Amino acid sequence: MTIKRMDHVGIVVDDLKAAAAFFAELGMELVGEAPVEGRWVDRIVGLDDVRVEVAFMRTPDGHGQIELTKFHTPVATAAEPNAPANTLGMRRIMFAVEDIEDVLARLQAHGAELAGELDQYKDSHRLCYVRGPAGIIIALSEQIG
Template identity: 60%
Template sequence: MTIQRMGHVGIVVEDLAAATAFFVELGLELQRKGSVEGGWVDRVVGLKGVRADFAIVQTPDGYGHLELTHYHAPASPTSDPNAPANAPGLRHVAFAVEDINAVVAGLHDRGTELVGELERFNDSYVCYVRGPEGIILELTERIG
């Protein structure tokens, strides 16, 4: 058995509109939005009474996709939106950017802060920023 490709990364959010707007402002493109409910989705995700809205955003090259989902039902357990980068579970989504300083400054203007510091690593600049609902983004810019 081999994997053919990666489809998307799913992120559950409380405020779907705000999370979608954040990623669109960052440069991702809204591919589609929709709602799901019914027995088929209950069976797929292993929950009862699922009602959810989703938005699919993609990177400009068309290869990277995020599925942002807000569950109306059933009630979701709470999590720590400020969990550190080393907490178990999915911790960050990485994006290659042009002009990392401008991207970080633009995110700062929207209230997003660096998790640590912007550093050089080998032939790239790299940093972590915390986006909506605690989602950590790793931003990288290739040098040269």
């Protein structure tokens, strides 16, 4: 048996409203919000007394989703804030965009900062890494060739 699809990527955030606004500015659609708690979620995630709020955001093509999660209890922990791109583990999510400079400017208005520089790969793509909510890296790619 093989997997059917990748359902979503989970991102733990400290400010759920700000994170949802950031991804909405990127062009994602809020498809649902809910509080989640109870013994069933404790058993699934392996923590006690879990009480969270979640927001699901969907990409415009309808195929990709992220789950933004704000932990009220137990309080979320951070291993290393603003970890660099070469840190072990999941480091970035890449989005294909149409006008990278416009998207970058709109995200910067939501507190995003370039992790490096906006640059070009051959005659093919313009690319950059942006530090977004909870210090995660959002990669942006604009096809030009």
